Amino acid sequence: MSRDRPSSDVSLGRLAATFCQIALASFGGGLSAWSRKVVVEDRGWMTDEEFLSAMTLCRVLPGANQVNLAIYVGSKLRGPRGAVAAVLGLIAVPVLIVLVLGYLYFRNGSVPATQSILRGITAVAVAMTFAMAYKTGAKALRSLPAWVLCAASFLLSAVFRVPLPVMLAIVAPVALWWAWPARPDASP
Amino acid sequence: MARATGCLAVSLGTALQICLLFGTASLLSVGGGNSVVPEIQLRAVDTYHWLSAAQFGDLFAIAQAAPGPSMLLVTLVGYKAGGVVGALLATVAMILPAGVIVHVVARFWQSSSGARWHVAMERGLAPVAIGLVAASGAIIARTTEHSPAQLxxxxxxxxxxCATKLNPLFLVAAAGIAGWLGLV
Incomplete structure (x- = not known):
């Protein structure tokens, strides 16, 4: 596990390269799990707590979640230019790939068969997502209220398919009330 | 409506339609890019007649399968509407408006670290975020996994x-080969 120098020293090129790596690794899915692995575990640019709150922020705000996350990380490390570098890194190569596939599709009426390969890869992408829940949960779920909040969010989202804004309107007030620190400098 | 796809020229009218449609979709895409797919489908297929509903479905599948964010669906729709220029316009229009909002909110959020409400949100929303991550795994599994072997x-x-530090790429490669061989 390599640690970078203090975050503001991260070069724009390294930011772009990092998000390019994330995008290419996530062939078949698992983009947020890959983002966490690279940003938190490999680069050490964020803690798990900040990553989770950033993810929630990125889900609530308009825009594609993973693009938003790249903007968040880029902004944090290098300001507006960092945000642009991170997004360009995330989408440059995928845009090229998608354009080639689109060209082939409109020319031939189909794309090269990748369906069987994808069946396997998607299964692992789902596993990465579950493993991410496990790894972050091992740190954040250390009390009964935390478990209840987590289970309620899962049930509302996956089982009852409640839209995100509604779900947050139900769960977030309870979560904030539970987590409100006694003193301004109290650490969680 | 015949369009010269792949050509660099794009009519001003089409360019404006692309910017308007995806710029609006960008601001409306609360909760992720997939929330505006029905709106984009309606406009691109029924209003502007850039492509057929079947083609839209195929492009959706291509964008899902390709690496990178699945919102690159808009790149493909823009490509069909206005060639490579249309593709780039659509991509920028889909990212920029929401991106500016995220940047501003992110800076504000980061500058407030240490404030009580910041600490409460970070700590309180962590279990919620974990529940959402697990839920997204379950939802993807339900829509993409159809065989016992996949499960x-x-x-x-x-x-x-969970138990090892193995690089997931090894598993991805092995699973791709297993899929290719028809094992899953």
Whole structure:
């Protein structure tokens, strides 16, 4: 596990390269799990707590979640230019790939068969997502209220398919009330 | 409506339609890019007649399968509407408006670290975020995994990833080969 120098020293090129790596690794899915692995575990640019709150922020705000996350990380490390570098890194190569596939599709009426390969890869992408829940949960779920909040969010989202804004309107007030620190400098 | 796809020229009218449609979709895409797919489909297919509904469905599948964010669907729709220029316009229009909002909110959020409400949100929303991550895994599994072999592969890979520090790329490669051989 390599640690970078203090975050503001991260070069724009390294930011772009990092998000390019994330995008290419996530062939078949698992983009947020890959983002966490690279940003938190490999680069050490964020803690798990900040990553989770950033993810929630990125889900609530308009825009594609993973693009938003790249903007968040880029902004944090290098300001507006960092945000642009991170997004360009995330989408440059995928845009090229998608354009080639689109060209082939409109020319031939189909794309090269990748369906069987994808069946396997998607299964692992789902596993990465579950493993991410496990790894972050091992740190954040250390009390009964935390478990209840987590289970309620899962049930509302996956089982009852409640839209995100509604779900947050139900769960977030309870979560904030539970987590409100006694003193301004109290650490969680 | 015949369009010269692949050509660099794009009519001003089409360019404006692309910017308007995807710029609006960008601001409306609360909760992720997939929330505006029905709106984009309606406009691109029924209003502007850039492509057929079947083609839209195929482009959706291509964008899902390709690496990178699945919102690159808009790149493909823009490509059909206005060639490579249309593709780039659509991509920028879809990212920029929401991106500016995220940047501003992110800076504000980061500058407030230490404030009580910041601490409460970070700590209180962590379990919620974990629930959402697990939920997204379950939802993707329900829509993409149709065989017992796929479910078994997911279960086994989850165990390996939780218990070891193995680079997931090895599992991705192995699973791709297993899929290619028809094992899952």
């Amino acid at each position: 078994a592969l997911t279960a086994a890979a989850t165990l390996v990833l």
